[in-house]
Amino acid sequence: MTEFRYMRKIRLHDTDCGGIVYHANYIVWSEEALADVVSGLALENVLLDPDEIRIEYMRPGTAGRDAEILTTLEETSGSCAVIRQIIRSGEDTLAEISLKAVLRSYTELSPVEFPVKLTHS
Template sequence: MDASNPEFRWPVRVYIEDTDAGGIVYHARYLHFMERARTEWVRSQGVALRSGLEDNISYVVQKMDIHFRQPARLDDELWVSANLVTSGRVWFGFKQQVIRQADGALLAEADVKVACVALDSGRPRALPNAMQAIVREKSAN
């Protein structure tokens, strides 16, 4: 994947609440940034998040492998990518990157596996038809 031309990216600015006393982003904040990008990716595909809740559907991070390369700092403007790279019957996988807009530096990257579960039981369930169609379309490209 080319970090300078990701398929989907979401802009994020680093605020004081994201940093320690030295102005460096807390490691856990990268998880927040990536979650936002995945959520916006879903929205960009035309999937209404509230309708999933009404249909007893939730998506949960099952697995994440993250590599922190360089720190983001207070006031940095970032691009956070969320690119679908693989899928199964009840899950899909994303490759995500956090890139500083000013210089294109790759700050963090992660492989994320998201599972579809029944909201009431937490048990795995098949991806809804609309999400399966999106996954098929993205896999074909």
């Protein structure tokens, strides 16, 4: 397994009139963190493109606080990856995301094989 940590500040534009982070913005944070994973793997001109997403909302996030997105590449096979993400703010777990993604060429969107094979341990 390979882990990556991505930090961001929760901003006003992340929230809705309920006073908390709008639920769909966790997907935006997930995408930001996945882009960081691609950089961390020193891959260029590719993106991790989710096909399936499960997100469980645990605690509400509020503007002004820090959010940490911990991404774990659990398994890769060919161009496919099984990924887990945990979003925390301080002591609170805001959300947990499980997703299946395909590594794709940024311009052609064709599948690209992962440079290393990871297996779930």
